[in-house]
Amino acid sequence: MRSLTEVQNNPFRDAISASRPLIGVWSMLNSTNAVEGLAWSGFDWLLIDGEHSPVTLADAMSHLRTLAATPTIPIVRLAWNDPVLLKQYLDAGATTLMLPYVQDQHEAASAVRAMRYPPNGRRGVAAMHRASRYGRVRDYLQRADQELFLIVQIETLDALSQLDAILAVDGVDAVFFGPGDLAASMGLTGRADHPDVTAAIDAGLIRVRQTTKAAGVLAPNPTIAEHHIRAGFDFVSVANDFALLLNAADTAAARFHSFAGDRLAVAAS
Numbered sequence: 001m002r003s004l005t006e007v008q009n010n011p012f013r014d015a016i017s018a019s020r021p022l023i024g025v026w027s028m029l030n031s032t033n034a035v036e037g038l039a040w041s042g043f044d045w046l047l048i049d050g051e052h053s054p055v056t057l058a059d060a061m062s063h064l065r066t067l068a069a070t071p072t073i074p075i076v077r078l079a080w081n082d083p084v085l086l087k088q089y090l091d092a093g094a095t096t097l098m099l100p101y102v103q104d105q106h107e108a109a110s111a112v113r114a115m116r117y118p119p120n121g122r123r124g125v126a127a128m129h130r131a132s133r134y135g136r137v138r139d140y141l142q143r144a145d146q147e148l149f150l151i152v153q154i155e156t157l158d159a160l161s162q163l164d165a166i167l168a169v170d171g172v173d174a175v176f177f178g179p180g181d182l183a184a185s186m187g188l189t190g191r192a193d194h195p196d197v198t199a200a201i202d203a204g205l206i207r208v209r210q211t212t213k214a215a216g217v218l219a220p221n222p223t224i225a226e227h228h229i230r231a232g233f234d235f236v237s238v239a240n241d242f243a244l245l246l247n248a249a250d251t252a253a254a255r256f257h258s259f260a261g262d263r264l265a266v267a268a269s
Contacts, residue, residue: 005136007143011073012096013173015044016214021229024075026218026240028053032066034241039070045235047075051100061092061130075151081107083114083122090115091129095147098176102152105165112171115148117141149173151216155181160204167211174214174234177201192220198227205231 015022022044027035030053038046048055048063055063060076067074077098078085089097097115102108113121125141132140150171154160155178166172179192179201188194201217208215209232216235219225225238 005133005138007137007140007147010095010147010149012045012075012149015073016174016234021233022235023229024235024237026237027063028240028242029245030055030059031241032062035063036066036070038241039067039072043072045073045075047077047098047237049077051077051079057088057092060089060094064093081111081152083110086111086114087124090123090144090148091126091131093130095131096149096151098151098153100153100178101155101159101181102166103156103159104162105169108152108166108169108172111150111152112169115150115171116145120145151176153178154204156185157182157200158185160200163204163207167208167213172213174216175204175208176216176218176235177204178218179220180218193224198224201228202231205233 012022024045024047025038025041025043026047026049027038028049035046035048046067048060050056050060064074064076073096074094075096075098076089076094077100078089079100081099081102086097099111102111114123115121117123117125128135131144131147151174152166152172153176154163154166159166160182163175166175179197182200183189183192183194183197186194186196186200188197191197205215205217214234215232216237217228217233218237219228222238225236228236
């Protein structure tokens with residue numbers, strides 16, 4: 001039985017080290033019921049989206065508590081690469097963080113400093129918070145780094161041009177390619193599934209593979225998700241809860257409207 005008063009290894013890092021693709025789902029609904037239900041669907045990881053969804057710090061804490069009772073590993077995406085936000089979410093117990101729109105090594109290094117306590121960084125020190133089990137993990141300040149995993153997003157052509165420098169930053173554990181913003185930066189707004197976007201991401205993966213860092217990606221559709229898994233990505237987002245709900249709802253509505261129309265046609269004849 002693991003001790004509840006010791007810093008634990010990061011579960012996402014442990015899963016990545018198993019050398020198989022980790023399949024994930026994006027959560028945008030900000031519903032603990034949806035998060036809990038999805039967490040028993042068989043996904044390896046679930047991302048709590050604080051950038052493009054109305055997820056507050058308190059919401060994220062509720063989702064983390066919910067996921068703690070399931071086999072699915074949580075990732076929390078913050079709204080921005082901001083040291084104040086990082087401090088709050090780290091204290092709240094988020095251990096695997098994704099930061100959007102990281103453009104160069106300086107922004108990546110800033111994120112690393114915000115995640116580490118002095119003298120190696122600038123994270124503010126608190127005596128009691130959820131991450132340290134409210135002060136019960138006695139050596140949390142000395143060993144917190146081993147519990148954390150930092151993912152930075154590569155979302156523009158500028159970031160791609162700086163990829164090697166970003167990967168060289170000690171403390172960046174993984175990069176994650178975002179096809180939506182990348183497509184926009186390539187003049188292909190709204191076309192995340194364009195072949196040129198996929199090709200640019202494939203080229204980025206080759207560069208990541210020359211390092212010890214992990215690579216993740218969001219897939220805009222199932223066909224591209226399968227492509228990314230075959231290509232060798234370490235973790236792939238293959239669906240999001242909002243799209244799953246709307247697709248199922250649209251299909252059901254269309255089916256039964258059609259059925260109702262057929263019945264009316266029969267009655268009229």
